[in-house]
Amino acid sequence: MAVDKRETIVASALKLFEELGYHNTKVSHIVKDAGMAQGTFYLYFKSKEDVFRTVIEQCLEEIITALAPESWADSVMDEAQVHYQLIRKSLEIYYHHRHVLNILKRHGSASPEIEDIAATFYKNVCIVLMKLTQEHFPGYSEEKLEANAYATIGMVEMAAYQWFIQKGYGLEKLDLLTEVILEVNLDCKEIGGSSV
Amino acid sequence: MAVDKRETIVASALKLFEELGYHNTKVSHIVKDAGMAQGTFYLYFKSKEDVFRTVIEQCLEEIITALAPESWADSVMDEAQVHYQLIRKSLEIYYHHRHVLNILKRHGSASPEIEDIAATFYKNVCIVLMKLTQEHFPGYSEEKLEANAYATIGMVEMAAYQWFIQKGYGLEKLDLLTEVILEVNLDCKEIGGSSV
Amino acid sequence: MAVDKRETIVASALKLFEELGYHNTKVSHIVKDAGMAQGTFYLYFKSKEDVFRTVIEQCLEEIITALAPESWADSVMDEAQVHYQLIRKSLEIYYHHRHVLNILKRHGSASPEIEDIAATFYKNVCIVLMKLTQEHFPGYSEEKLEANAYATIGMVEMAAYQWFIQKGYGLEKLDLLTEVILEVNLDCKEIGGSSV
Amino acid sequence: MAVDKRETIVASALKLFEELGYHNTKVSHIVKDAGMAQGTFYLYFKSKEDVFRTVIEQCLEEIITALAPESWADSVMDEAQVHYQLIRKSLEIYYHHRHVLNILKRHGSASPEIEDIAATFYKNVCIVLMKLTQEHFPGYSEEKLEANAYATIGMVEMAAYQWFIQKGYGLEKLDLLTEVILEVNLDCKEIGGSSV
DNA sequence: GATGAATGAGCCTTCATTCAT
DNA sequence: CATGAATGAAGGCTCATTCAT
CATH class of the missing domain: 1.10.10.60 (Homeodomain-like)
Structure with missing residues (x-):
């Protein structure tokens, strides 16, 4: 007890x-x-900053691990499935660690003393995503891969924040949310740069 | 002087x-x-909070105005072009107001005293985006429209933050960034929920 | 104008x-x-203290002058009348200068910087009263005369303060108030120290 | 220690x-x-005002209690004795609590933030005195009783202030002071309003 | 290990006073 | 004479951290 x-x-x-x-x-x-x-x-x-770091960093490491394809991807999945699962998994992870991720999003970079935590975390998540995307877009430059990764992170983070934190929903919305996120931009794939 | x-x-x-x-x-x-x-x-x-609010709120209002389709959309644009321009315009706005938006992103919700500022801003941006999307996806529920809007916001914000703030790039990357964002998820449109 | x-x-x-x-x-x-x-x-x-002193001191001098028997006593008055008129006159003066006297009573000794003003004023009023009383009580010691004078001052001041300031009454209550003040203690004159 | x-x-x-x-x-x-x-x-x-209130208010409550006739009056006393004892007791109380009462008198209403303390105290003392006087002057109106009470308060307060605070005397003057106060006005009882 | 009283540097804000125009 | 922007010394209060018990 x-x-x-x-x-x-x-x-x-x-x-x-x-x-x-x-x-x-x-x-x-x-x-x-x-x-x-x-x-x-x-x-x-040893200080207030210490609890913050300890609590947050430990959790973020778990997240990075959980996000690694080894934890959820499967050799039989095709690329589309991998992508779908990635988003779904990310949302799920966000949900499970929503308290820490909420803190990270809202207060994580609020002070020079602690902003390295968030920076490191995002960088690590980015690396994971870049690796994954590289297999789908072998021709992409580093730069494009990185931009793509951050866009995905931002998308998942904001959507999850609004759903799981602000609206307080649980996992029952998981598939709906995943689909909506995947549909973002779908209708305009054919144009791209040509429309400028 | x-x-x-x-x-x-x-x-x-x-x-x-x-x-x-x-x-x-x-x-x-x-x-x-x-x-x-x-x-x-x-x-x-009249106080430290006062400068913060004054400066930030005024800028955010400008942003909302600049984001409204009246400021940039055109009757001859087709839907794909509208979407492309929306992302491009958003990134451009982010660039022009990058200092304030950086503050908003990093410190905006760091304190109960000022967190209403960020909340109101995101809600307003969301409303603008929802209206725009509704024309493309007339069958979408409010909920889906909202999720879609927030996902877009998150995507643009995070990408712009990494590019314009962290990497310190200027507008020369604008088109590249726009395209990458538009391509996010593109390769998986055909699957969606069926792959679960 | x-x-x-x-x-x-x-x-x-x-x-x-x-x-x-x-x-x-x-x-x-x-x-x-x-x-x-x-x-x-x-x-x-030349300073905030300066206005305070200027305003208050000038008024207090006027009061001292007005209180001097020359201004109101009359050779045909008997001692009882003098006493009655003294109280009445004091109340009247208080009324006319009620704003300054209110300031004096409430704030006059609130700070070492200005407390000499009140001290000097009370001393001067005391001297006037002592002179007056001495004629009625020729056998009284200095000490007794002084105690008597201060008791009278306190009585008039407190009564006037409550009536003219707190209750906001005007001179219509002047006689009533004078009489009440004169009657204070009346019923016990015959005992004095013998009852200890 | x-x-x-x-x-x-x-x-x-x-x-x-x-x-x-x-x-x-x-x-x-x-x-x-x-x-x-x-x-x-x-x-x-919790604040400077807090010490002030705590210290002063507690002391003033003690004073009100000590002033209540139950604490000092006696069934065998006749009215004259009661009056004498009242004055004597009041002076004694003033002496014992002279520091707080000095603060009250001099600074008690110097600020809107704390002036309620003095106002409440004087009102309470007034009520005690009014009750006591009512038994001697059953025909008196509320108004007269109140005026009488305040006059007494002013008299005692001012006399005590001059003796115990300004002159620094101790209780050895207690009886002298009581008598002088009781003699104030004595010589004019026979005239009153008739002399106007 | 646990306590909680004590510390003191530091922050936001106020306001009497000055002085260039 | 008049102005009012600018000054900067203080004051009330907070809070992370320490240390004797």
């Missing part, structure tokens, strides 16, 4: 960071919510 | 908000950068 | 000192009420 | 409020006098 004190702090910190943001969450809030003395906090973390 | 003092404050504030974030930018930094006494700041703005 | 600017400042200052107190009245309030620029204030007064 | 820190703050605050007034007493003065860090102050009181 005696939950680890460190875990308690992490839980309270997460909750409050999400609710109030990094700067408006005070150490006093965290320890009050965690039901312990102010000093105890510093037995487990 | 005698630049308007208010302008000076705005310039310094913008620069510092972008660099340090809302919370880490102190009024003392702003006035130091602007080369004036601390008290002078309060002749032009 | 062009009222003297100095007078305008004095009028505004008086009004605001009474309403807000010395510390809560800002120079900016005064000039705004007086309809002039901030700098103009310093052409007529 | 380890005096309660809260007590220390109260002591310093009282001393400084009395000496410098509410506005001129800075929190930095208080903590310096109390020998602690600035932040410590806020562990015990």
Whole structure:
């Protein structure tokens, strides 16, 4: 029953960071919510920034792992299926880690002290996506691959944020959301640069 | 030479908000950068939050106006062209207002005190996009239109952020970026939900 | 028509000192009420304290003069009449100068910077009263005369304050008030120290 | 030796409020006098106004209680004795609480933020006195009783202020002062309104 | 390990006063 | 004389962090 004190702090910190943001969450809030003395906090973390990093970074690593094709792709999938599954998987991951990802999106780059966290994370996700896309678009330049990857990240992130966080929906909308995202731009594929 | 003092404050504030974030930018930094006494700041703005709101909100209104189809769409354009131009125009706007949009993206929802600004902005952009999309997809539900709009916003924002802010590129990449964004997902249109 | 600017400042200052107190009245309030620029204030007064002193002290001198028996006593009055008239006159004076006396009572000793004003005033009033009482109580010690004088001052001041300021009554209550004050303690004259 | 820190703050605050007034007493003065860090102050009181209210209001309640006839009157006293004892008791109370009452008198209504304290106190004292006087003057109107009460309050307050505060006397003058106060007006009882 | 009182640097804001025009 | 923008010293209060118990 005696939950680890460190875990308690992490839980309270997460909750409050999400609710109030990094700067408006005070150490006093965290320890009050965690039901312990102010000093105890510093037995487990060396600063407020430390909890933030610890909590967020650990979660982000899990996400990167979960996003790697090894975790979900299958040799029998064709490329279209891979793409569909990628979006679906990404949304699912977002849902599962929605609290941390919400913090990351809203407060992650709010301060120079912590903005490297978000930067590193996005870069890593980008690398995963680039690798995946490269197999479909072998002729693409690095630059195009990267742009493509970031566009996908932005799309998934924003859609998931609005659905899972703002509207509070659960996974029951997962397929709907996946399809809508996949349909974005579909109707204009034939034109592209020619219309300028 | 005698630049308007208010302008000076705005310039310094913008620069510092972008660099340090809302919370880490102190009024003392702003006035130091602007080369004036601390008290002078309060002749032009009634608080730190006031500069932030004033500067950001005004810019966001301009953006909403610029984004409205009246400002750029043309009756002779077909739907594909409209879509292409929308993305292109959005990226262009992002570029022109990149400093404010960067602040919005990174620090806009970092505090309860100011998060309404970003929320309102995204909602307004969403409304513009939904109207536009509705003409192409008359059968779409409100929900799908909304999801589609947010996905587009996320895509444009993230791509523009990486290109114009992180990489520091200028408009020379505008067409490239537009095309890449339009091609996202293109290769999978034929599958959709059937592949689950 | 062009009222003297100095007078305008004095009028505004008086009004605001009474309403807000010395510390809560800002120079900016005064000039705004007086309809002039901030700098103009310093052409007529050298500081905020200076207006306060000027306004109050001048009025207090008038009061001392008005209170002197020469202004109201009459050789045909007997001692009882003198006493009655003294109270009545004091109340009347309080009424006429109620704004300044209100300021004096409420804010006059609120700061070391200005507390000498009130102290001097009360001392002067005390001297007037002591002289007057001495003729009735030739056997009284200095000490008793002084105590008596201060008791009278306190009585008149508090009663007048409650009536003219707090309740906002005018001179129609003058006689009633005078009588009540004179009756205070009346019923116990026969006992005094014997009852201890 | 380890005096309660809260007590220390109260002591310093009282001393400084009395000496410098509410506005001129800075929190930095208080903590310096109390020998602690600035932040410590806020562990015990939530603002400067809070110390003021806490300290003053508590004391004033004690005074109201001590002033109630139950605390000092006796069934065997005749009315004259009651009156004598009332004055005597009031002076005694003033002496015991002279620091707080001095603050109240001098600074109590110096600011809109705190003036309700003094107003409430005087009203309560007035009520106590009115009840007491009503038994002696059953025919008096409310208005007369009130005027009488306030006159008494003013008399006692001013006399006590001059004796115990300004002159720094102690209780050795208590009876003298009581008698002088009781004799005020004595010589004119026979005239009243008839002399106008 | 746990506590929580104590610290003190630092922030936002106010405002009396000055001075160039 | 008049102006009002500019100044900058302070003040109230917060909060991350420390440390004696």
